[in-house]
Amino acid sequence: MPAEAVALPLAVGDLRYRDSAQSGLGFTGGSQVLPLERGRMVSQTLSRADDTLLIREAQRGNRAAFEELVRQYDQPVLRLALNLTRSEQDAQDIFQEAFLKAYRNLGSFRFECSFYTWVYRIVTNLCLDHLRKKQVRKEEAPVAVDKQGVEYDLLDQQADDRAGSNPERDLMRRELGHRIGRALERLTPRERMVFELKHYQGLKLRTIGEMLNTTEDTAKNTLFRATQKLRATLSEMR
């Protein structure tokens, strides 16, 4: 595959992350970012060449090069883990395990996909494992209210920071947010992951498929199932 062909998913993906960081709420519709996209895409494509050199160096055992690579991806990785697990401790563990795994297995990275996709494949796998374990634990111990409460504190804090001038509307929005959070927990780990990557991270279904080692079509079907389930769960809660 030529270098340009793998450059694009990286450019689009990474760029959306930055936008979601700026907009706070995280969701960016496809068309909103267009005017800035082209210029950034060019610079992203250029930085691909640096990436390749860094990866080569890191593969030869140069730890500084690896740390440089980590810097480029660690914030979005932490953000993804944090938003999926809703726990700083778990997110930090996933972060740690993901990059150690990446470092250990860097020798097997063969440039068959972009480094971004490769790292994300590791991260999403770890997150899926985490979600699966969490789900099993919850099934077996239904009295998990306390834990849930603790997890949502994190969410409350976040909402408090942004409280605007209309307390009533903020309250309603926060309640809706809680309902969404609970509905998301009812999805299977894979559905949860696809919805997260599509809705909140704004990735293309094709990239999501690549990260989850599946096809674009499967990712699309999973997204469809996720939206159906979310709607059903939310209408139950009303």
Add this chain to the structure above:
Amino acid sequence: MNCEWVKENIPSYLYDELGDDARHELEQHLARCAGCAAEAEAVRELKQAASALPRVEPAPNLLTASRMRLQESLETVKQNSGWQRWVFDPGAWLQQVRFSPALAAAILMAGFTGGALTAYRLAPRAEGNAVATSESSIAGIRGISQEPGSNNVQVRYDRLVPESVQGSMDDPRIQQLLLYAARSNENSGLRMDSINLLTRRHDDTRVREALMYALRYDRNPGVRLKALDGLADYVSEDVRVRNAVLEALMQDSNPGVRIEAIRLLESVKPDWSVRSAFRQLAEQDQNDFIRREARRVLATLPELD
């Protein structure tokens, strides 16, 4: 285009993932079908509502702490490359050439000069000088020229030079070539042979990686089965192996491979992720046999607290 298709594609439409034609047709359909239009509206509402879930931004302290913890661990962790880093890796070398135009040009020039120097002169006078090469070893003819006013023709060509290496399985060169063959050879028989040989040295992490790679990516189910065989002893002690086998169990396109994966994972069935995978299979796998097997394994599972 029917309503069912439209409904299934509404999320893709709203997330801007439909091609131009499909989007146009879907919009036409929505304009005249009230049911589907209502469905689209409901999904749009969900999409809006979903944005009410606040995103958690990693606190700067968390990021710094995570980076420091990682840096500390990196001090002691080793890459899984071992001896492979010191031997010639044709794939990596090609990659490097691809990204170094100057080096590529130098190699091209060296090849060209070499080719020109070894160009074979066919002269009618020198009948004793027979063609030293058979047709099958000619990689390509580079050029033909005739000396003006004479009968002499110059043909420049490249020759393929097959080489072979002999040595024990302990020889890094042999290991390197086998690993290369396991990953990159076009011929699945050869991939199978190399995997077969490598399984005897699966205590080497590098080999284990190659086996996991074959299990995940090889197109040939026979090769994947062979790789599974080689990994069998490590399912219980190496989490990475277990994950690779789990992936094969859930996603492999070949039922034979998946059934073999069930056999392997039976020994570690109390593991959470293995257990939940079996549950998922028991409930919703499309393959009857696999569903039954998953139920059987779950039934024999000891209760855990």
